[in-house]
Amino acid sequence: MNTAVDHKETNGGVTYNLEEVQKQVVELKGRIDALSKNAPEDKLAMIVFSGDLDKALAAFIIATGAVAMGMDVVMFFTFWGTPILRDKQKKAGGKDMMGTMFGAMLPTGSGDVKLSKMNMGGLGTAMMKSLMSKKNVASLDQMVEMAGELGVRIVICEMSMDLMGFKREEMIDYPHLSYGGVATFLEEAGRSRIQLFL
Amino acid sequence: MNTAVDHKETNGGVTYNLEEVQKQVVELKGRIDALSKNAPEDKLAMIVFSGDLDKALAAFIIATGAVAMGMDVVMFFTFWGTPILRDKQKKAGGKDMMGTMFGAMLPTGSGDVKLSKMNMGGLGTAMMKSLMSKKNVASLDQMVEMAGELGVRIVICEMSMDLMGFKREEMIDYPHLSYGGVATFLEEAGRSRIQLFL
Amino acid sequence: MNTAVDHKETNGGVTYNLEEVQKQVVELKGRIDALSKNAPEDKLAMIVFSGDLDKALAAFIIATGAVAMGMDVVMFFTFWGTPILRDKQKKAGGKDMMGTMFGAMLPTGSGDVKLSKMNMGGLGTAMMKSLMSKKNVASLDQMVEMAGELGVRIVICEMSMDLMGFKREEMIDYPHLSYGGVATFLEEAGRSRIQLFL
Numbered sequence: 001m002n003t004a005v006d007h008k009e010t011n012g013g014v015t016y017n018l019e020e021v022q023k024q025v026v027e028l029k030g031r032i033d034a035l036s037k038n039a040p041e042d043k044l045a046m047i048v049f050s051g052d053l054d055k056a057l058a059a060f061i062i063a064t065g066a067v068a069m070g071m072d073v074v075m076f077f078t079f080w081g082t083p084i085l086r087d088k089q090k091k092a093g094g095k096d097m098m099g100t101m102f103g104a105m106l107p108t109g110s111g112d113v114k115l116s117k118m119n120m121g122g123l124g125t126a127m128m129k130s131l132m133s134k135k136n137v138a139s140l141d142q143m144v145e146m147a148g149e150l151g152v153r154i155v156i157c158e159m160s161m162d163l164m165g166f167k168r169e170e171m172i173d174y175p176h177l178s179y180g181g182v183a184t185f186l187e188e189a190g191r192s193r194i195q196l197f198l
Numbered sequence: 199m200n201t202a203v204d205h206k207e208t209n210g211g212v213t214y215n216l217e218e219v220q221k222q223v224v225e226l227k228g229r230i231d232a233l234s235k236n237a238p239e240d241k242l243a244m245i246v247f248s249g250d251l252d253k254a255l256a257a258f259i260i261a262t263g264a265v266a267m268g269m270d271v272v273m274f275f276t277f278w279g280t281p282i283l284r285d286k287q288k289k290a291g292g293k294d295m296m297g298t299m300f301g302a303m304l305p306t307g308s309g310d311v312k313l314s315k316m317n318m319g320g321l322g323t324a325m326m327k328s329l330m331s332k333k334n335v336a337s338l339d340q341m342v343e344m345a346g347e348l349g350v351r352i353v354i355c356e357m358s359m360d361l362m363g364f365k366r367e368e369m370i371d372y373p374h375l376s377y378g379g380v381a382t383f384l385e386e387a388g389r390s391r392i393q394l395f396l
Numbered sequence: 397m398n399t400a401v402d403h404k405e406t407n408g409g410v411t412y413n414l415e416e417v418q419k420q421v422v423e424l425k426g427r428i429d430a431l432s433k434n435a436p437e438d439k440l441a442m443i444v445f446s447g448d449l450d451k452a453l454a455a456f457i458i459a460t461g462a463v464a465m466g467m468d469v470v471m472f473f474t475f476w477g478t479p480i481l482r483d484k485q486k487k488a489g490g491k492d493m494m495g496t497m498f499g500a501m502l503p504t505g506s507g508d509v510k511l512s513k514m515n516m517g518g519l520g521t522a523m524m525k526s527l528m529s530k531k532n533v534a535s536l537d538q539m540v541e542m543a544g545e546l547g548v549r550i551v552i553c554e555m556s557m558d559l560m561g562f563k564r565e566e567m568i569d570y571p572h573l574s575y576g577g578v579a580t581f582l583e584e585a586g587r588s589r590i591q592l593f594l
Binding site: 325 | 420424577
């Protein structure tokens, strides 16, 4: 059945060798495995650094849009973005002077953030909110809730929490909330098809 | 001609099977097709959220640079970026009060945008423009024109148009202009090698 | 030994052909080579456009984090980001009036940059620096030094240098410093797993 006779093929002076071809196939498979492992996933990773209403809206419009298109979405809130996720109904005690000052000066949640431009002492922000409501654009509050329902994951930067003196008990109840550092973001972003810094 | 005899090969106790090898090749081809389909294209997708002269300049320098290097480039103008694309020669009627107010308060086109810093009541912006001219850096107006000639595609965010009360008849004549939503951006960005949020 | 007899195999009515299989394998190898060549490298490319202390801190936290995770990292400093890399100990002569003005108005190095919000005439920035020190977060100066030790590459935008009238002799001594244009960034970003604009 198996003899030297079927070990090689010759056609037009070229010699083919099944053993050699099988080896090449195994090698290619290894390379394809490596490419697949490194290929970006259908995921979007976003840093929300800004604490402005307009950028926060853009962040949640992109996030909910992406998750509605079937993508995995992770938002990493850091620096000025962190206070957007405070819950105005919650209080955290035991803060030092700096923490108390930051707590008082920074916005308390998504209802409290301002436009980066044309805020005009709050008038511009109020105008924009009224306009959004009239045009049936969801408010930031509603978008955060929608993001939670759609499965958008949120990671809050631990270093920002620590610097601003925020405590976990004063942050919003969000179904997919966790805390992490820059390594958390980089691991997610490294496997993401889209990365954005807002 | 074709007999059981040439169906297998044995070398050093290992049996090779041409039918099996052919099956593996077909499987690998399927995986390569999938990888190719998901591989990022030679494309750059950019969100221009900012309405500042400096970021708009950066956006067009990157866009024209990328297209000159052979990349497909799409710029998605949203929020404060939208008024950069208004045409100062055009007027749109039939606006409600909010639309008229936004129209009056926001810049009318690329010649009307200001630096994010050191604007100093317009003096800093004028200085920068004069400096750019002296150093032979193209003005924002010229860059928009160049982008059009080079084939940079521009998509204007429909929600921003609606919120700010802008009408299509007041936007610039640009050869590769279209209107879209966040899904338009995400589809382009998901197949892009580079994505940026400005 | 090599005859027409072993050129084909038939199993269940299907004919297999070793020469044909070998051709397919060569074709797949070519496609895998192309995919590998275009696959993003384990690299992060970042534009530092902002000259704010908070964004500069974020930039270096991300950069040093990524390089610590084994990634190749390149930071491209442009526009307002450029003066962060001036050395306050160095002076450059022979500037024209515009260059002298920009030189005087823009920050002189990483110790001189301000928060984008809550600067409050320098008080907020000083508070943040004191807080960072208390919480054992490295200062921007220390982060730049750390980035240099870890091998983060920095490219300074030549057009920004030219526009602001900066000279190379007034920039910091940094072990992995070079000068380039938008094409430099695009080449790096096009092969990067993560791209960010700060």
